[in-house]
Amino acid sequence: MELRQFKYFLAIVDSGSLSRAGQHLYVAQSALSKQMADLEAELGAQLLVRSRNGVTATEAGQIFYEYAQGITKQIGDARSAVHCSANAMVGSVLTALPQSVAAPTALPLMRAAASRFPDVNFHLNEELTGNMADQLLRGRVDVGIFSKAMSPDDVEFIPLVEEDFVLLCSAQDPQAPGAPTVTLEEAIARPLVLPGRAHGHCTRTIVETVLIDAGKSMPKVAAEINSVHILKTAIQAGLGSTIMPYALAQREVEDGRLTAHKIDSPDLHRTLGVCVSRHLPMTNAKQAIRRLIADVFRDLCTSGRWPGARVIPGVTVD
Template structure:
């Protein structure tokens, strides 16, 4: 396989047709078609289904597309790296944020990157968590903010922040609990609105793990919604309650559209941190953006802008020491009962 075949294939899939891809690449359509036929012959399976309306990607083609994107990106990064000074911070970096994190840090991070590193082309992807590990491992993403659930042999994890989970419900729901803390049993007494299991790495998986450790069955499901914004709207409309980080719903709680209850369990929190592939090289730009992400998250946490968080313990330090050293921000939660 040749590098141009990877590049051509990505362009065809992105454009949706051979003719549009040929125009974009400044390549004759016949030559492009020949390259794809050779690629499919070498792989021994069709990647594209051609029709009068364009091309459709086969299941094998979808898998190959993920790898082709990563390969073309890494080659582009390598070419850029050899043409700059050793200490220059230039190039492109792709960062991925789960939907449950993006509302808190996306804009502050974009502003900080533009201000501090104007020569870095910074791409920010908001992703479902089920997609992020594959993208990171295949080189399509340089760094991700995630919980420590990715394979340790492939992904280096640096903890940054701990975020408390709360029980969220609509104040207008006739089944709403009185203000104050709730037990795990109260929080899971009725079916909950959840992300699907395949995309619950940073939220649902962690809650189910706490329930299992407490000898409780997994939470029952009222609905599965793979959109944070739609999920919150469903809870606000009274279609069910949910458990999620406070920061993700801090605006709705302050506006009294949702009611948040602390859950009486010291384990009901998540740790978020930087995830990078151990198999890919670290460029100056990638290193700079990783440091920047850490700075932005620490600022949001210690200033109280990201509610319900505290700095994560560094390696070799007890969690309670970090809790004691970081003041807790004012909380919109109701007083204890």
């Protein structure tokens, strides 16, 4: 396989058309067709389906697409590294963070990266946790902000912050607790709205683990919603309550649309940190962004701009 075949394949899938891909790449459509036929022959699998409506990836093609994105990114990074000095702070770093972490951290991270490392092409993606874990392992993502949920053989995890969970209810819910603090039993007394298990590594899985360890049954799930925005809207509409970090809904609580209740359970919190693949090289830019994330998280916690979160002491990012 050649690098150009990866690029051609990605362009075809992204554009949904051989002709549009050819125009974008300045390559004849016939040449693209031959390259794709050669690629499919080498892999022994059909990657693309051609129809009157355009070109789409087969199931095998979708799998290959994920790897092709990671491979082309890593080759681009390798070229940048080779052409720069050993101490140069250049290149691209794609950082992914879960939806439930984005609200307090995304803008401060972007501002800090632009200020401290103007020559680093810093990308920040908000992702479902199930997707993010897969992308990190396949090389599409350089740095992930995650909980300790992946194999230590594949991923290096440096814990940075602990964040408490609260019970979130609609401000118009007549059955919502009247007290600012509730017991774990009270928090799970009614059906909950939660992310799906495949994308709840940083939230739902933690709640379920605490309940299992406490010998309690998981309450009925009123709905599974993987969008943070839609989940909060569902809570406001009275579809149910949820157990999430406070920062996820700080604005809605301050605006009087949701109520937040502290849960009297010392174990109901999550540990967030930076993750990198152990199978990919650590560039200067990637290491710099890891340190930047640690610095920004520390500042957000100590300044009170990340309510409910606290820095884990004694952790260094080398």
